[in-house]
Amino acid sequence: MSTTESSSRSADKDPRQQVDRLLSGLRWRRLEEPLGFIKVLQWLFAIFAFGCCGSYSGETGATVRCNNEGKDVSSILALFGYPFRLNRVQYEMPLCEDEPTSKTLNLMGDFSAPAEFFVTLGIFSFFYTMAALIFYLRFHNLYTKNKRFPLVDFCVTVSFTFFWLVAAAAWGKGLTDVKGATRPSSLIAAMSVCHGDEAVCSAGATPSMGLANLSVLFGFINFFLWAGNCWFVFKETPWHGHGQGQGQGQDQDQGASPESAAEQGAVEKQ
Secondary structure (H helix, E strand, O other): HHHHHHHHHHHHHHHHHHHHHHHHOOOOOHOOOOOHHHHHHHHHHHHHHHHHOOOOOOOOEEEEEEOOOOEEEEEEEEEEEOOOHHHOOOEEOOOOOOOEEEEEEOOOOOOOHHHHHHHHEEEEEHHHHHHHHHHHHOOOHHHHHHHHHHHHHHHHHHHHHHHHHHHHHHHHHHHHHHHHHHHHHHHHHHHHHOOOEEEEEOOOOOOOHHHHHHHHHHHHHHHHHHHHHHHHHHHHHHHHHHHHHHHHHHHHHHHHHHHHHHHHHHHHHH
16 A cells, blocks of 8 residues: 555656656746847737637627608617628518518628738747747747747747738728728618608617727737847847947957057058
8 A cells, every 4th residue: 555655655756756847947047138028028918919809709889760650660780790791791671561561671881801911920829929928938048049949930020010010001991991891870871761751760770899908909909019029039130249249349449440550650650
């Protein structure tokens, strides 16, 4: 019994020891440096960006009151959300006739392209920043010694900076179009029953766009974070050190040139 207990205890200690060794090998000071701290911010704001856009849902509506006494007030409600394919959202328009009939209509517009591009970019940014943080903390010696990794990191950072600018601007324009297509006034304008004298239409539920507006804001924040991080990643590349080495060499040549000239003058006098 004692041998089995001791073996089980040793087996329990082995995973803990492995975790302790893994955590002890991490260079946590990287998170205090701008390179690691900005990566943490990029990781968080990437979650905020694609989370706010991908989880959005809203509703718009109107009310139709037919002038016919046999008709009651009809409430129209249309639910929409990510990926904002509004042309697939259906709602029932009442017909002010003697028979209780209705007609199925769809909202106008398909704004899935900028929304899906924005969310996809946020997901890729989330995974890349998480992988970069693991690489910074665990394989920091390899990152500093092998100059290829900083170069790849710099190129990827510049690419994400450009894509975040494009995605935030495109989704901002797409969100403006979504707001225009989901206003109750747009819903009323699309219903033919509201254009005649047979019914009175009024605005119903107005969609709340607060979460969608935040997604655009987080998109531009991600752009500024990636743009600012370009400089700190560039400092890790050999391009930055090569420029400094050339500058130091020129300074040394300029500093040594007066002395060498004086020595040559003394030799000529002798």
